[in-house]
Amino acid sequence: MLPTADILHLVFPNLCLACERELSRGEEHLCSFCQLELTPTRHRRSSDPTSVDQVFWGRVPVQATYAHYFFEKKKAVQNLLFSLKYGNNQELGSFYGREIGKQLKNTTFASADALIPVPLHPRKEFLRGYNQSFLLAKGISEILRVPVDAKTVARTRHTATQTRKSRFQRWDNVHDIFSVKDAIKNYQHVVLIDDVITTGSTLESLIVSLRKKKPELSVSVVTLATA
Numbered sequence: 001m002l003p004t005a006d007i008l009h010l011v012f013p014n015l016c017l018a019c020e021r022e023l024s025r026g027e028e029h030l031c032s033f034c035q036l037e038l039t040p041t042r043h044r045r046s047s048d049p050t051s052v053d054q055v056f057w058g059r060v061p062v063q064a065t066y067a068h069y070f071f072e073k074k075k076a077v078q079n080l081l082f083s084l085k086y087g088n089n090q091e092l093g094s095f096y097g098r099e100i101g102k103q104l105k106n107t108t109f110a111s112a113d114a115l116i117p118v119p120l121h122p123r124k125e126f127l128r129g130y131n132q133s134f135l136l137a138k139g140i141s142e143i144l145r146v147p148v149d150a151k152t153v154a155r156t157r158h159t160a161t162q163t164r165k166s167r168f169q170r171w172d173n174v175h176d177i178f179s180v181k182d183a184i185k186n187y188q189h190v191v192l193i194d195d196v197i198t199t200g201s202t203l204e205s206l207i208v209s210l211r212k213k214k215p216e217l218s219v220s221v222v223t224l225a226t227a
Helices: 004-011 051-056 076-086 090-104 122-128 132-144 167-174 182-186 201-213
Strands: 065-070 114-117 153-155 178-180 189-197 218-226
Touching (some): 065 090, 076 090, 076 189, 076 218, 114 132, 132 189, 132 218, 178 201, 201 218
Parallel strands (some): 065 218
Antiparallel strands (some): 153 178
């Protein structure tokens, strides 16, 4: 008789999130072929400004930034992000959070006071069932031992999708949508966690809100992918 694990595998095979090929032993979430399609940023291996640093130049002060992958349309990373946000694949968030955490050990991120996941509006989080940025933050926290704070910042306004909006429209869409509790004053350095950064408008709005409450606060940014 087949072991229970093998029977479950026959009924519910583990499939690659990108190509839906059955995963081999030792593969997690993505097959080896799709894993090769991902483009790591290698941000922590250079002293040069990162592509995410450049997003915020002239807009808001950011202490440090890190993105794990470059976003590429019609590539494995797009399927990965879709599954994380809409596929109810919550383990995917924790898994990649831990992978990010391994890259950030012994860096300035590891000495932060708290990891703050970018909050969803309560209605959107209720419909989705989870906040993907919180899952990433949990995984990072497991490695860095920096606590996750998902209560100090709240999203107070439900906004329309940012897709197909200009940079100005994106900023106008997310301007003044966050509320920040006084607990932020207990921190000297926080790391904001998000799944993907494009124009940076949402993160910029959040940083502005944080620094209104505590102007001297140091803020860093970590994302799974950057466009």
